[in-house]
Amino acid sequence: MYFFIEDTNESVKIGRAKDVEQRRKALQTGNPRKLHLLGWIHTKNGADVSLEKSLHKEYSPHRGSGEWFDIDPADVLPILARHGIDGFAGLSGKSFEVIGHDQDGIPEYHGVWAWGDLEHYECCPFCGSFCGLQYQEASCMYHCLQCDAFTSLEDPNHQEEE
Known part of the structure; x- marks a missing residue:
């Protein structure tokens, strides 16, 4: 579909x-x-x-x-x-592009989806799956159940795999 x-x-x-x-x-x-x-x-x-x-x-x-x-x-x-893990958003390709900073100096990112606001816990910014990124306490990293990407979200260009 x-x-x-x-x-x-x-x-x-x-x-x-x-x-x-x-x-x-x-x-x-x-x-x-x-x-x-x-x-x-x-x-x-x-x-x-x-x-x-x-x-x-x-x-x-x-x-x-x-x-x-x-x-x-x-x-x-x-x-x-x-459709959760089987539903995917067409990614903007600019998921981690910094578009500005809020009043506390925290970076604000372009976003996952070009047509609406989605957070990393709703939709994986790497593959678009609606399983979102799950926080793994053992590794202190976020993990996508669909594409198996790991990230700390501190350095969005860096992905680690187990």
């Missing part, structure tokens, strides 16, 4: 594909507006068909053309979060 949005942010495409990036490229062909990946859900045993059908039904009052729905990108977050 995938969720795409166009540059204009007017609608969200809810669809399914085995290769999400290949599908994005195919949809991009002939489309003058750039398509962005909001997120995806990894499904097993053909569950993507029933999930797509239920989401299309749930959002049918907002249906535009085909599989495009007039919903806000933030409406995709609860769907992705419901």
Whole structure:
């Protein structure tokens, strides 16, 4: 399952594909507006068909053309979060870019998701999984259950693996 949005942010495409990036490229062909990946859900045993059908039904009052729905990108977050470790946000690629400092001098980061605020405990900034980073007391590090990344979050460019 995938969720795409166009540059204009007017609608969200809810669809399914085995290769999400290949599908994005195919949809991009002939489309003058750039398509962005909001997120995806990894499904097993053909569950993507029933999930797509239920989401299309749930959002049918907002249906535009085909599989495009007039919903806000933030409406995709609860769907992705419901699927926990199998739900992923399309990362901004700037997760740890410092955009400023608060009044106490603490760095403020760009964020994981370009369309809304997500914290590292909600969504892994390395792989986008909604399992979030789990704090491990033994190592004093944060750990992602999906991509197995470890970080202290003090040096965001440094990842350690066990």
